[in-house]
Amino acid sequence: MTFGEKLAKAVAAHGPLCVGIDPHPSLLDAWGLSRTAEGLERFALTAVEAFGGKVSMVKPQAAFFEAHGSRGVAVLERVIAELRDSGTLVLVDAKRGDIGSTMAAYAEAYLGDGSPLAGDAVTLSPFLGFGSLQPALDTARATGRGVFVLALTSNPEGAQVQRTVAPDGRTVAQTIIDFATARNSGISPCGDVGLVVGATIGETDVDLAGFNGPILAPGFGAQGGSVADLKRLFGPDMRNVFPTSSRDVLKHGPDVSSLVSAVRRVQESL
Numbered sequence: 283m284t285f286g287e288k289l290a291k292a293v294a295a296h297g298p299l300c301v302g303i304d305p306h307p308s309l310l311d312a313w314g315l316s317r318t319a320e321g322l323e324r325f326a327l328t329a330v331e332a333f334g335g336k337v338s339m340v341k342p343q344a345a346f347f348e349a350h351g352s353r354g355v356a357v358l359e360r361v362i363a364e365l366r367d368s369g370t371l372v373l374v375d376a377k378r379g380d381i382g383s384t385m386a387a388y389a390e391a392y393l394g395d396g397s398p399l400a401g402d403a404v405t406l407s408p409f410l411g412f413g414s415l416q417p418a419l420d421t422a423r424a425t426g427r428g429v430f431v432l433a434l435t436s437n438p439e440g441a442q443v444q445r446t447v448a449p450d451g452r453t454v455a456q457t458i459i460d461f462a463t464a465r466n467s468g469i470s471p472c473g474d475v476g477l478v479v480g481a482t483i484g485e486t487d488v489d490l491a492g493f494n495g496p497i498l499a500p501g502f503g504a505q506g507g508s509v510a511d512l513k514r515l516f517g518p519d520m521r522n523v524f525p526t527s528s529r530d531v532l533k534h535g536p537d538v539s540s541l542v543s544a545v546r547r548v549q550e551s552l
């Protein structure tokens with residue numbers, strides 16, 4: 283199956299909501315867990331129990347696992363394996379990006395068959411040039427996985443770079459969108475190159491009309507983005523838009539049934 287086919291199947295079963303697993307130290311405290319690899323593991327596996335098989339996609343944030351060194355990375359590997367076993371798509375949020383020859387190694391790590399860090403997709407940063415991501419785009423295509431490339435991020439500082447106008451008159455964000463659009467062209471039901479467009483970006487002057495791929499919309503929930511913002515940005519049917527929320531759901535833990543109820547409430551609001 284292509285990544286687009288996997289996404290379509292997941293959305294038909296569970297709707298578009300993506301839930302993030304972001305084990306912030308303050309959330310470990312709130313859940314009564316220690317700020318150690320053991321606390322991290324308990325947190326992450328509780329989240330897997332709550333979200334696995336209930337949402338279309340789960341997005342573990344690699345940074346919070348890496349903060350615990352090799353033991354934290356081992357927990358991330360387990361989270362990826364258990365979510366995939368539950369039938370839930372896994373988007374590993376690692377925001378990788380480097381020169382092409384190094385990118386090939388990141389591609390193998392996050393998108394290669396048999397790699398313990400490979401989920402179903404990975405987030406990528408295109409600011410070394412969209413073309414530098416080519417090894418990841420090729421590996422994703424070859425293994426039926428996907429990538430989500432940063433275009434307009436949810437943080438206020440993103441505009442400093444992403445809304446800069448290039449010599450050809452397009453913004454940096456539009457340039458990235460146009461590369462992604464070209465890569466996905468003609469693929470049904472949708473392409474394997476996704477974009478990240480934050481729910482908090484306010485008015486957008488970019489053109490997404492021809493874009494035939496999934497859009498991850500972070501900033502929904504804890505950063506202030508609402509359902510109304512999503513509809514204003516992406517249109518009322520929000521086709522191929524995957525709103526993603528981490529803290530706003532995770533704050534309902536550690537009780538699994540409270541986490542599940544929180545997920546259900548957000549799914550209904552969408």
Ligand SMILES: O=C(O)c1cc(=O)[nH]c(=O)n1[C@@H]1O[C@H](COP(=O)(O)O)[C@@H](O)[C@H]1O
Binds near residue numbers: 302343437479
């Ligand atoms: O790629 C991302 O997921 C991402 C892009 C972006 O523009 N903004 C953004 O917040 N994120 C990630 O989405 C998550 C948001 O978490 P909450 O604000 O707790 O919902 C974090 O893991 C961020 O790293």
